[in-house]
Amino acid sequence: MTTRGTDHGDVPGHDHGYLLDNRRAEAGTRFEAFAELFDPVTFRHVDALGVGAGMRCWEVGAGGASVPLGLAARVGPGGTVVATDIDVSWARDAAGGVVRVLRHDVAADPAPPGGFDLVHARLVLVHVTDRAEALRRMVGALRPGGRLLLEDADPGLQPLLCPDESGPEQRLANRLRSGFRALMAERGADLAYGRTLPRLLREAGLEEVGADAYFPITSPACAVLEAATVRHIRERLVAAGLATDEEVDRHLANVATGTLDLATAPMVSAWGRRPLSAAGSTPDPGR
Known part of the structure; x- marks a missing residue:
């Protein structure tokens, strides 16, 4: 929602079959890597949407504390940030001041009350089984004129861990990444979800819809994220016959070289505005 997310997404949910359980120690490392990789992109969009003093924001699937704290800095003491997740273990550091942290399932629980000027979810919905219902609830939580910013992965657009597959180390890396995505798909992740976001926002009745996409290559944080992810899922990879313990150890050693x-x-980041005339109505996102 933890983030929720993709090979990056972290939607916490051990009870919901989520592959990357936030209760594992590796989750904290993953959230730190996500923050380094994606916070500049997220806040570039947040700032372009005009989020500022006194506004109410809902951070869905907060995962770690970096996005709620960044939003809190923008809305100031007169604003509110509600950070929700199925598992709030890693978001508790953001609690206090204008930030409220709540345990919440976006596809099953009513939206926090009050209406929001911004609703944001990063690397969350790709992992949620009932994505259409989650999106409907987020759209319905917007105030008239409020903005929805969804950021989700699309592994189908670029499926390789090593786009430059130049040797055996890169081939092994890509094979393990393919196994990871197979495990995610088995648990209901939509590996082509990111590309659908602009259409879904339009079908939800939002206006001024726009989108762009970003993926880093060769950031040190990519290596940190990969090592933490593989350690997190190695038992499942081996149990499913997707890799051997020796292959996992070899891959981790290759990642550690930094080469x-x-x-x-x-x-994919997509955004849209709820029409000012939408008071009292809740658009129904397409399925």
């Missing part, structure tokens, strides 16, 4: 040009899946 692999590692990439993430593209993160």
